Amino acid sequence: MLPPIVTAKSDSKPTARFTASLEAGLACFDLYDVAQVAGRHGGTNGRGHLLTALSGGPDSSALALLAEQYARQRNICHQAVIVDHGLRHDSTIEASRVAARMHDFGVDTVIRRVDATPPTGGIQNWARDHRYAILTSLARKKNAALLLAHHKADQAETVFMRLSRGSGLGGLGGMQVARYLSDIPVLRPLLEWGPQELVAVCRDFGCAFERDPSNYDDRFERVKVRQTLAALDENGQDFAAGLVRLSRAARLICQEVDDALRDQLELPKLFAEGYATVSLMALRRLPDVLWRRVVGETVLAVGGGDYLPSQAAFSRLRSRLETGALATLGGCRFTLTDGGRLCWITDEPGRTPPRAEISASVPLIFAGVWRLVSPVAGHVRMLGDTAPPPQWSILPYVVRQSLPIIETLDGRVLYPHLTIESRIDPDASGVNATFLALDRTVLPVEKR
Secondary structure (H helix, E strand, O other): OOOOOOOOOOOOHHHHHHHHHHHHHHHHOOOOOOHHHHHHOOOOOOOOEEEEEOOOOHHHHHHHHHHHHHHHHOOOEEEEEEEEOOOOOOHHHHHHHHHHHHHHOOOOEEEEEOOOOOOOOOHHHHHHHHHHHHHHHHHHHHOOEEEOOOOHHHHHHHHHHHHHOOOOHHHHOOOOOEEEEOOEEEEOOOOOOOHHHHHHHHHHHOOOOOOOHHHHOOOOHHHHHHHHHHHHHHOOOOHHHHHHHHHHHHHHHHHHHHHHHHHHOOOOEEOOOOOEEEEOOOOOOOOHHHHHHHHHHHHHHHHOOOOOOOHHHHHHHHHHHHOOOOEEEOOEEEEEEHHHOEEEEEEOOOOOOOEEEEOOOOOEEEOOOEEEEOOOOEEEEEOOOOOOOHHHOOOOHHHHOOOEEEEEOOOOEEOOEEEOOOOOOOOOOOOEEEEHHHHHHHOOOOOO
16 A cells, blocks of 8 residues: 655645646646546546656656646546666666655556567667557556656757757647647646756655666767757856747747638548548648648648658659649558549558557557457458458548458457547447547647
């Protein structure tokens, strides 16, 4: 049994500030109480759930302590998760030490270990991919919102790296307070906090914390950027603060542009069958940069990617479509209809269509765009050239070939009921497939 939460020693300003930050993030999802997360994602106990990614450093430790206070005040569930990547000889000992420390502060904490063998290169990307796979899988099982401890200095570093790569205005907006990672609501309630403020929170609670040696390893790009910004600060140039202001301005401009586009244009339409249609005539007067912004959002939705292809790639795509040619980009196939005035955007399966195992009653994200739930275990694949069921036969081949089906362990084939919301009850077969882009449309990523 966990001990009672240890409260901060001084005033309640950090707690009140955190509450305001977290609830502002929830409002971006149209959630004003985290308990709605459970109802939105099929929870049955009527209670919300917060999941904090915990490394043991000052940032995530402060987040775990503040989130625990918030959760207890509202009688909702909160758990901290330590992902042990196994990259240092003492990582297991450190993870156990952090878990014990958080337990003493009343925070339910679990450790999950990465079992895969690390590569010889690209170690940080490898660690990040495995960490997020573990965190989102656990959040999905618990119908939870995932909390990350990125702060103001992290935001400045991110904008600096994107600026150095020539990112456009969207990229210069930096990390978002609220976004989706597959079907998981992800919140960064500390983006307006400085790192020293989070150290102060830990000290106020009387909580020790770890120092990650990799944060000082200048083989990594982010560490080099951190050192560069620190050197500029020492010379009296508050460059980091300017980068944070730039990110705020970029996000505001993008929001205003998106509002204007929504008000004045016929935007792409998404369908439960996992495809979209775009009126090329409606977009014909847009400059290339705005054409990419409108069409690109749909490419991410249908193709399941994390990042948009370059502006040059979108300009080439537009030119091909305007000449009546077929095209592919970002995991999507573009097919012209109605004399070239309308374009269908469908998934491009590629030479090796994805396959995945699915467990009974455990949600699975498939191909980055589908959320499946099945009453029985089996394997998920795309329909491809398999004969479709009657309810799918009216769909064009380019649409139905990418629809997910389940091959059960006893040789049956299950065709999911296609829904636009993951909370819809399953049909008679007990199998649901939710097109994530429409699920997110019901619950917007950002509130305007």
